[in-house]
Amino acid sequence: MNESAAPGRVGDVRRRNLSLVLDSIARTGDAKPSRAQLAAGTGLTKAAVSSLVADLVESGLVSEVGLYRDGERGRPGQGLELSARRGVVGMEINVDYLAVGLVDLGGNLRFHSTVESRNRGLAPDKVMERLGALTAEVKAAAAAENIAILGGGLAVPGLVDEQRNVVVSAPNLHWEREQLNPQSLLEGAPLGVRLSNEANSAALGELWYGAGQPDFLYVSGEVGVGGGVIIASELYTGPGGSAGELGHIVVHPEGPACSCGGSGCLETFAGQEAIFEAAGTPAGSLGERTHLLLGALAAEDPRATKAVHDAGRYLGIALASSARLMDIEAVVLGGHFALLADWLKPSLLSSLERYAPGLLDPSRLTVSGLEHSGTLLGAAGQVIRSVIESPFEFLLASKLA
Amino acid sequence: MNESAAPGRVGDVRRRNLSLVLDSIARTGDAKPSRAQLAAGTGLTKAAVSSLVADLVESGLVSEVGLYRDGERGRPGQGLELSARRGVVGMEINVDYLAVGLVDLGGNLRFHSTVESRNRGLAPDKVMERLGALTAEVKAAAAAENIAILGGGLAVPGLVDEQRNVVVSAPNLHWEREQLNPQSLLEGAPLGVRLSNEANSAALGELWYGAGQPDFLYVSGEVGVGGGVIIASELYTGPGGSAGELGHIVVHPEGPACSCGGSGCLETFAGQEAIFEAAGTPAGSLGERTHLLLGALAAEDPRATKAVHDAGRYLGIALASSARLMDIEAVVLGGHFALLADWLKPSLLSSLERYAPGLLDPSRLTVSGLEHSGTLLGAAGQVIRSVIESPFEFLLASKLA
DNA sequence: TCCAATTAGTTTTCAATCTGAACTATATGG
DNA sequence: CCATATAGTTCAGATTGAAAACTAATTGGA
Incomplete structure (x- = not known):
């Protein structure tokens, strides 16, 4: 018998709808939708949306941001947004520079720093050390603004094996089959650090934020x-x-x-x-x-x-x-x-x-x-999108903690 | 508020699992799995598989084919297979010939006929008329073998608009923006006739049956x-x-x-x-x-x-x-x-x-x-796959009838 | 012959989850 | 101050698969 996809369980419905609601909030962006608007937009009932939003708020992914009014009659809604107190670090290693940025869940670049660095031919360890110094700046900025760092994305100009954290080939850095340890840049971040290709990240940055x-x-x-x-x-x-x-x-x-x-x-x-x-x-x-x-x-x-x-x-x-x-x-x-x-x-x-x-x-x-920030936004955005696409796993983890 | 994907309902779980079970039966092919084997293969419980299979058998998509034995102890299982009494017609218009075939749900080419026909520059109406004569042969063969025709797939050597049944451009036939009426070839077939591109159908034929x-x-x-x-x-x-x-x-x-x-x-x-x-x-x-x-x-x-x-x-x-x-x-x-x-x-x-x-x-x-039958198999296979991927809709329709 | 062992498949109970309707909460405006 | 309108919550009902207990059918050995 061939291996098949996983069977559908009753609980999958909630996984999907959590993502649906979170994605709706993300896409509505600055409009800060109420539960009722989300119900209308997603096709779910108000009851279901209330229950889903309760879980998302409890996990810290979504915040209520005061009453929503637009001059009409009736009870005002509670505006909802992706939490501005949760962020993801975008990082980029390129041939002539290193860059880092802090992106909140709403996609706002809250901090940004670039340094020139001639990385061509430099050993990965050395480059990662320099990058570590730069991420320290991001951590300080996040602490100052009271933003919890959930994870990070690291873009490099080469072909990567995302699962194994290996740069398979980055000819312009003279790197071949280099094992990296990106997690070490953000110890303790619950979602870890995701390695990605620079052009792909820039394309995604353009898609989501450009x-x-x-x-x-x-x-x-x-x-x-x-x-x-x-x-x-x-x-x-x-x-x-x-x-x-x-x-x-x-x-x-x-x-x-x-x-x-x-x-x-x-x-x-x-x-x-x-x-x-x-x-x-x-x-x-x-x-x-x-x-x-x-x-x-x-x-x-x-x-x-x-x-x-x-x-x-x-x-x-x-x-x-x-x-x-x-x-x-x-x-x-x-x-x-x-x-x-x-x-x-x-x-x-x-x-x-x-x-x-x-x-x-x-x-x-x-x-x-977007110029150079496109790559940073895309690298961080991949981690943000992974939360938006499967919030259930994140809720589980945050419930345990 | 942006339009979003449809919300997950409890009933979606069954849609998915019906497809999962049907796909498992299709992929197991000649081995004719029992309910217990399907349960093991899909990860569903025996109870769930029994209930799902009952629906599939009732609709006629799946048949029980006698007891399954392999010399071991215990109660023998009922072998299951995609019904050999349901079929889809594959049809092909090419520059120098017309071809039709009858493919049962299990992917077996049960009947096959090709005629030379210089279609280049010929009006679509004329070509469809010739094709109609050929499909009459298929209908007769299906009736003789007691196979119900569920639908058909028609492949043409050009770019098609599947939704509108339009051949957008088939330069080698000298066709440009030709509206076809493929449904007329198989009046009464519940799944209709799907127009497709010849190269794409051949690729799919190779994938599924090659x-x-x-x-x-x-x-x-x-x-x-x-x-x-x-x-x-x-x-x-x-x-x-x-x-x-x-x-x-x-x-x-x-x-x-x-x-x-x-x-x-x-x-x-x-x-x-x-x-x-x-x-x-x-x-x-x-x-x-x-x-x-x-x-x-x-x-x-x-x-x-x-x-x-x-x-x-x-x-x-x-x-x-x-x-x-x-x-x-x-x-x-x-x-x-x-x-x-x-x-x-x-x-x-x-x-x-x-x-x-x-x-x-x-x-x-x-x-x-596969030679020339690849295109026929692929054209018909697309309709068969659409049933395997969403059997729920098919069950609904067959319950009404 | 008959019963223990084994495997297939069904029935029953339970939990998760959404819908729908009724309900409560909070605002506006005459 | 109350009619109206909108937001959000509560609760019964339906659907569905999991888990476990059950029935069914077969083999092989006592």
Whole structure:
């Protein structure tokens, strides 16, 4: 007999409805709904909502925030919101910097700190030590604002094994199969720390806290070219968890060799390194080179202009193929593609028009507005969403404690 | 307040468990499980399984098939199976032929008939009329075997709007926005007739009735190059329902114009027409040209060999990009790629190794064994699966009748 | 032949959970 | 100050699966 899914129990109904109510509160956001409004919005009876909300309030996930009035007759409702006294820490390790932030359950970035750190080639232990110093700042800020830290999310620029806390491969950090211990950054946080991929987290940040649309491809141009695929408001990770590798789509059969072992990959035409080299930007720190490149573009330097133009053309080819294959109708540019968007977009759009006419409406090619905090918000948001999607487990744990 | 998902009701538990039990019976297949075995397999109690099975038997979906013995002590169990007296009709409209089949709930193809029909450019009404004549044969066969027809699935080589029964675009039939009335083919069938895409149906047929694996990309080389993406044992259709368009991945930036309006698409290198032309196969019917091409390959004709070799090379590029983007680790070749597999595979594999080394294990590039019946099985299977996934609705309907 | 052992399946009691209706609580406005 | 309106709670009733006790059917050995 094949293994099957778990059987439905009567108690599952409550699990689902707890999540439904919590999600309703989260999505209503600033409007701070009453129990009666939740009943109307979810289709549950007032009786059921009252009982569910009682559990959520008792666990501390939801707070009552005074009476709700809108000038009409009748008894006023009690406004409800996700507790502003519970937070999750977002953390990011990138090639040239470390960043941390504190996000409350409502998705507000309550504290934020970034430090430059040349992490390329540095041992994971060393990087984690530096990150630990930064998280100490977050803990202090949380204590000062009386926010309990429930857990954390740590984003890294590479392929991760979330279950085992292993960075399988982060070529731009020169990390291969590195075992991390992210829990150590937040001892005692009940939900622990979840490791995630930087491009995926940025895509989720964009989904939940940025220009949310249910379906889009997020393109992350950091040192590598990464991508995050959002379908029906969920991250598509593929069977093995590494979907969205836009940087290694083949855009020219006779293209140069790529660090991945293949050849003709998008990254060899549109990665940061490739653009800097084609533009003739001298070696230096990322910040310096970016500054120089933007300056050259502003001065209409022909070499820099052509470099970015070509990158846009090949990015257009990769997006045309991706959009056809995955049926994607919207694209959000992040990372250095966001910085270069003004110079990149014309050739990108004309390339899309040449290789997949009519497929992608130009108005649906947008630039991320979250900048670097998108990754932090997404990394923390994954933990927040996991609570919203299964609050029952959280209630159990908080009842025991 | 945002619209939310439907609230959980106590009755949902039974919906889910009915499906769980039915699915368990379906997956156990020829082993014909007893109630006690189902209880062990699903995690439900014997009492619950008995009650659920009683409903399923009453509705006619499940039959008891005598006592189950395996030489051990104790009371023998009643074997259960999906009823062999209920069936679904699979139907296929393709460029050069029409096909119908009768599939019982257990997935057995009980009757099968194909006729040549040059449908390219023919009006949908005319084609549906011919198909109607063919379905009459199926109805007669079903009556003779005392099988009640529950519904049907109709696969066409194009993009469909399943909800509205519209063929949005089937370039190889020269159909654009054609409204069909598939229900008319099976008047009175309680589940109606579901319209679907041919490549997607073939992929699902492969999943359910062929070399089932939970994750793979099915490549359908009919007149166009189509694809079906199976992730976690489900068809991935994308937000708009048209994912898997492998034929229009850009494999060469300077490639020729494609019928889709783009250029450099895989279809211009590896579509049937492109291969026939490159191989120098003279014009004629599909059957004749295929026969000639296979003959030329067997005779090691250099032009034919090179044509197929090149097609394999570009197919490899498309698969490398797809595998990277969607994290796919297995590929099943169908349609004319299955026929050409012996000559295609070498260049395809070396191309994969060049553009995405190590990504796809050569042993996971396989050829479909279902041949043309895969599409029929998949088209019918979608209706069968819809019953297995929500039997509650079916029970309700059969109780009213 | 007959009974202990074993396995299949049913019946009964109980707890969880939602619905629906009746009820209480708290506001507005004439 | 009371009619009206809206928010929220309480309680009986229905559905459902779990758990345990029960009945049914078969084998094998005394």
